[in-house]
Amino acid sequence: MIRFSHACKRYPGGYDALNQVNFHMPRGQMAFLTGHSGAGKSTLLKLIALLERASRGQVFVNGQNLAKIKRPRIPFFRRNIGIIFQDHQLLFDRTVFDNVALPLIIAGLPQRDISKRVRAALDKVGLLRKEKVYPVTLSGGEQQRVGIARAVVNKPPLLLADEPTGNLDPELSREIMHIFEDFSQVGVTVLVASHDLDLISQLPYRQLTLKGGRLVADTDPSTQEQVG
Amino acid sequence: MTAAVIGIALALPTGLHVLLQNAQQISGSWDGSAQISLFLKKSVSHRQALRLARQLRKRDEIAKVSYISREQALQEFQQQSGFGDALKALTKNPLPSVLIVQPALAHSQPEQTAVLLEQLRRDIRVDVAQLDMQWLKRLYAIMDIVRRGLLVLAGLLALTVLLVVGNTIRLAIQNRRDEIVVIKLIGGTDAFIRRPFLYTGFWYGFFGAILAFIMVYTALLLLSGPVEKLALLYHNSFELSRLDLDTTLILLISGVMLGLVGSWLAVGRHLREIEPG
Ligand SMILES: Nc1ncnc2c1ncn2[C@@H]1O[C@H](COP(=O)(O)OP(=O)(O)O)[C@@H](O)[C@H]1O
Ligand SMILES: [Mg+2]
Numbered sequence: 001m002i003r004f005s006h007a008c009k010r011y012p013g014g015y016d017a018l019n020q021v022n023f024h025m026p027r028g029q030m031a032f033l034t035g036h037s038g039a040g041k042s043t044l045l046k047l048i049a050l051l052e053r054a055s056r057g058q059v060f061v062n063g064q065n066l067a068k069i070k071r072p073r074i075p076f077f078r079r080n081i082g083i084i085f086q087d088h089q090l091l092f093d094r095t096v097f098d099n100v101a102l103p104l105i106i107a108g109l110p111q112r113d114i115s116k117r118v119r120a121a122l123d124k125v126g127l128l129r130k131e132k133v134y135p136v137t138l139s140g141g142e143q144q145r146v147g148i149a150r151a152v153v154n155k156p157p158l159l160l161a162d163e164p165t166g167n168l169d170p171e172l173s174r175e176i177m178h179i180f181e182d183f184s185q186v187g188v189t190v191l192v193a194s195h196d197l198d199l200i201s202q203l204p205y206r207q208l209t210l211k212g213g214r215l216v217a218d219t220d221p222s223t224q225e226q227v228g
Numbered sequence: 229m230t231a232a233v234i235g236i237a238l239a240l241p242t243g244l245h246v247l248l249q250n251a252q253q254i255s256g257s258w259d260g261s262a263q264i265s266l267f268l269k270k271s272v273s274h275r276q277a278l279r280l281a282r283q284l285r286k287r288d289e290i291a292k293v294s295y296i297s298r299e300q301a302l303q304e305f306q307q308q309s310g311f312g313d314a315l316k317a318l319t320k321n322p323l324p325s326v327l328i329v330q331p332a333l334a335h336s337q338p339e340q341t342a343v344l345l346e347q348l349r350r351d352i353r354v355d356v357a358q359l360d361m362q363w364l365k366r367l368y369a370i371m372d373i374v375r376r377g378l379l380v381l382a383g384l385l386a387l388t389v390l391l392v393v394g395n396t397i398r399l400a401i402q403n404r405r406d407e408i409v410v411i412k413l414i415g416g417t418d419a420f421i422r423r424p425f426l427y428t429g430f431w432y433g434f435f436g437a438i439l440a441f442i443m444v445y446t447a448l449l450l451l452s453g454p455v456e457k458l459a460l461l462y463h464n465s466f467e468l469s470r471l472d473l474d475t476t477l478i479l480l481i482s483g484v485m486l487g488l489v490g491s492w493l494a495v496g497r498h499l500r501e502i503e504p505g
Contacts, residue, residue, distance in 0.1 A: 051413075051504055072418075079415035089410050106416045150414070 001027040001158060001189040002048060006057035009043050009213075017043040019213040020057070025191065025206075027157070030184035032200045033193040035210035041193035044210065045160050048191070049081050050074050061158070079107060082151030086163035088143045090135045090150075096122070097131040100149045107154060121153040125179055141172035148179055152188075159183060161192040165199065173199050230396040234436025234483065237389050239443040241382035242471070242479050246444060248374060250469055264345055266327040267356040277325050280353055284329060289344055292330035298323055324355060338368060386486055393432055393490025394497075397425050401498045409504045418499055425495045426488060433487020437480045444471055 002025040009018040017040045025031055033041050046052040047059050050066055059066045062080070069077055090099050100121055104114045122128045125145035135143055144164055151159060161180065165173035173196065181203075184190045194200055200207060209217035268277055274297060281293045296304070301323040306316075329348065331341050341359065349357040401408065408421055452468040471479075 049413075075412070075415045075417040075420075077415075078413070083413060089413060091407055091410055102411070103414045106411065106414060106420055 001025050001029070001062060002191065003060040004044075004047075004057070005060070007047060007054045007059050008056040009040070009047060009052060010055045016213050018047070018054075018210075021210075021213075021215050023208060023215060023218060025189060027189055028184070028187045029206065030180065030190040031192070031206040031208060032203075033191060033208050033210065034195060034197060034200060036195060039210040040213040041195075041210055042162050043213075045083075045162050045191070045193055048158075048160060049083055050077060075106075079103070079154060080156050080158060082148075082154075082156040082159045084144070084147050084151045084159070084161035084164050086166040088135075088147040090143060090146055092135050095132055095134055096127065096138070096146050099135065099146055100131075100153050103150060103154045117153055118149075121149040124152070124182070125149045140167050141175070144168065144176060145179070148176070152183060157188060159188055159190045161190070161194075163194055164192060165194060165196055170199065177203060230392055230432050231435040231439060233392050234389050234432060234487070235439025235443060237385040237392070238437055238440035238479060238483055239447075241378060241385055242440055242475060243444045243447055244374075244378050244381070245475060246448060246469070246471060248371065248378065249472075249475075251371060251374075253469065263360065264329040264331070264341070264348060265358045265360075266329060266348055266351075266354050267324045267358070268327065268353055269355045270324060272325065272353045274325070276353065277327065280351070281327055284327065284348075289332050289335035289340065290329055291332040292328075294328045294330075296326040296328065298325045301326060386482070389433075389436070389483075389486040390490040390493065393429050393487050394494040396432065397429060397491040397494035398498055400425060400428060401495065401502070405502055408499070408502050412502070413504045421499060422492070422495045425491050429487040429489075429491025429494075430484055431487070433483040433485065433490075434480070436487065437483025440479060440483070441471065441476060 002023075004021045004023050007018060007021045008016065010016050021044065033044060035041055043052065047054055047066070048061060050069060053067070061077075064077075066077075091102070094102075097118055100118045101114050104117060109117075119128060119131070122131055125148050127142060127145055127149065130138065130142065135146060138146065148161075148164070151161075159180065164180075165176050168176065177192075177199065180190050180192060204221050206220040206222070207217070208215060209219075268280070272280075277295060277297070281295045284290050284293045298321050302321050305323060329344075331344055335341070335344065345357055345359045348354055411421055448468060448470055455468045
């Protein structure tokens, strides 16, 4: 589903945020991306979502070389990826329902289908009762779940999450991770960036570790093998 | 606020255009505007002159013909010139009889009048045909200049409207920056993001045009009273013409087009600057 081949990212100013990154994530896999702050986790996710482009090397998503996707095609490419941010990126002047409905409106779905799918997504994150409220009235954990509902509402085959539990206490963090596990179980490829090692190490998923822009460890407890 | 500025910018050329239309009408309807004086040959008798007058009155392009006989001409001249006594000494009347021809309204363009003049001049009973249209030519030349000035003014004001709409839309884009970022993140196309701003531009242009219509309409209403009084002083019934349908339609269409184009340009320029990441 995701393949990095000697991918590098140099930001304007000359800083190498990613350096010669190689890895492959098969379809349906769930994995964590870890590393200290500044290691390049967000940058790696941005390359996948075409929020940034690799300066050298290649990134493939679903077999597609991202360097070949021209600017006007980017919106259509992004509709296949659900992205979840630490700061939620919700619209505070719209209700929970309208926030979650936005990807479907953008995709031009008819109104009746929209209601059905928004309710299904809110149900999955346990927020069905809150569809009519505004995001400000929700707790941090609830806001994050609205963000997840919005990311999954159009059933993308790939979910990316950047520090989704960054501001949450351990109990809420575990709940959020469980939601991701649920999606992984139904075949969605899930890549979660997090530096919360305590939480991650309790979970039986692959871990990609970045350090100073390099991939320094790649462990997978389910296969008991370690790749350098 | 934006709509008001657009309204004023649209009202100015529209109002001038309507005034120009009125000026054209006045100049056309001006009593004796382009009258042709036909000085008849001395050999033409009183009856022949009257017959010629009758013939001319039947022509479509002629509104009025008045006949001044040789005797009347002499009398008038004696009264008006102050040479009365000197002229009495003359044994023979030196003046020709005159037909004053008033071209019809629909045929009062300078070119048409010139054609008519040429035809009348060829009549064998006519000695000299003379047209006083110098001032009319000048008036038309002035109106031509005003019309060109109006075009330039309309162009400049159209540019103003574009800039005003563009600036308003730019501010609206900045206000909704977060929303635009989110929409881009979840796969919204530029067209999707552009649409609400185009609607905004459309409505600004539309309401601007409506405001302009109201302003011009009110101004004409206020002007029409004094103008009619003035016309009455000149024994001339003249009604200031209002905004006609064509002008109103053009006003609406140009308002809407300017609103749309202005917002399209603004969105095109500023949307690319907003990228998530
Ligand atoms: N837009 C940018 N321009 C310049 N440098 C950046 C930009 N984004 C990130 N960086 C730098 O790249 C490095 C990696 O950043 P990031 O990918 O956000 O790391 P992480 O998410 O692991 O904390 C950091 O040193 C950061 O300062
Ligand atoms: Mg980060």
